[in-house]
Amino acid sequence: MTENIELTHQKLRAFQPQKLSAPRGFIIPKIINENKDDIPLVLEIGAGKGKHALSFVAQSPDKHLIAIERTRNKFEAFAKLAALQGSTNLDAIHADAIAWTVHAIQPNSLAKIFILYPNPEQHNPNQQWLNMPFFEFLLSRLQVGGEVVLVTNIEAYMDNAEQQATKVWCLPNTRYKVAADSQRTHFEVKYLARGETCWELSMFKPKGYKTRFDGWSIENTGEEK
Template sequence: MTDNIDLTHQQERAFQPQKLSAPRDFIIPNIINDNKDEKPLMLEIGAGKGKHALSFSAQNTDKHLIAIERTRNKFEAFSKLATLQNLSNLDAIHADAIAWTVHAIKPNSLAKIFILYPNPEQHNPNQQWLNMPFFEFLLSRLQVGGEVILVTNIESYMDNAEHQATKVWCLPSTRSRVPATSQRTHFEVKYLARQEVCWELSIRKPKWYKTRFDDWQVSAISEK
C-alpha cells in the first residue's frame, strides 16, 4: 500500500477518549504492564457468563485473555466460574468496555479482539460496534496483523458490519458461516440448535493502517 491510501475513517466524527472517566473500582490487570512471557494479549467484549472466555483460556495457555462484561448478573456467574477454574491467563472484568479499554489498553497491544453475538441494537444502529466512532480507537489498540472477530446470527447486522469494515474503516475482511458444531457461547449453542445461520467476520489490521489514536493513551498507563 502507499501513503496516499484513502483512510475514510479519518473523515468521520472523531471519538473523544479524554472525556471518559475510568470505571468504578478500576484496576489495571498485571498483564498490561508485566507481560514478561510476552503472551499474545486478547480482549473479549461482552463476555456474558464466560463460556467462550473460560474455554478459550483453558485451551490456549500460551495466550492471555481479558474478558469484559457490563451486566452484573452475567458477570457474577462468569466470575464464579473463573474463580473455580483459576486460570492464570484470564482476567474477568466487570465494567463498561469502552471506558475500560480507554483507560487500560495501550496502543498496538492486542493480538485479537472478540465481539461475539453483540446486542444487535436494531432500534439504535448508531450503537452497533462498527458504526461507532469508538471503533477507530479500538483499532488503535490492535497490533499490526491483529484481528477483530465479530459473530452474529442477524444477517442484516453482518451485512452492515462487512460494509463498514470495507467502506468506512478501509480494512480487509473475510465473512464466513459458523460451523453447525461450534459451541463458543450460550447464544451460539442456542442459535445453531435452532438451525439458524450464524455469521463470522474476520477483520485484519494491515501494516500501513493509521488511526488518530495511535499515540494516545491516558497518563495512568503511560507513567507505569
C-alpha cells in the same frame, strides 16, 4: 491525539476518549504492565457468563485473555466459574468495555479482539460496534496483523458490519458461516440448535494502518505519548 495525519479509514466523526471517566473500582491487570514475555494479549467484549472465555483460555495457555462483561448478574456467574477453573491466563472484568479499554489498554498491544453476539441494536444502529467512532480507538489498540472477530445471528447486522469494515474502516476481511456444531457461547448454542445461520466476520489490521489515536494514552490527558 495525533492531528494532520492521513488516516487509513474513512470515518469522519472522531471518538473523544478524554471525556470518559475510569470505571468504578478500576484496576489495571498485572499482565498489561508486566508482560515481559510478550504473551499475546486478547480482549473479549461482552463475555456474558464466560463460556467462550473459559474455553479459550483452557485451549490457549500461551495467550492471556481479558474478558469484559458489563451486566452484573452475568459477570457474577462468570466470575464464579472462572474461580473454579483457576486459569492464570484470564482476567475477568466487570465494567463498561469502552471506558475500561480507554483507561487500561495501550496502543498496539492487542493480538486479537472478540465481539461475539453483541446486542444487535436494531432500533439504534449507531450503537452497533462498527458504526461507532469508538471502533477507531479499538483499532489503535490492535497490533499490526491483529484480528477483530465479530459474530452474530442477525444477517442485517452482519451485512452492515461487512460493508463498514470494507468501505469505512478499510480493513481486509472475510465473512464465514459458523459451523453448525460450534458452541462458543450460550447464544451460539441456542441459535444453531434452532437451525439459524450464524455469521462470523474476521478483520485484520494491515501494516501502515493509521488512526487518530496511535500514540494516545489516557495517562497524558489527550496529548500524544
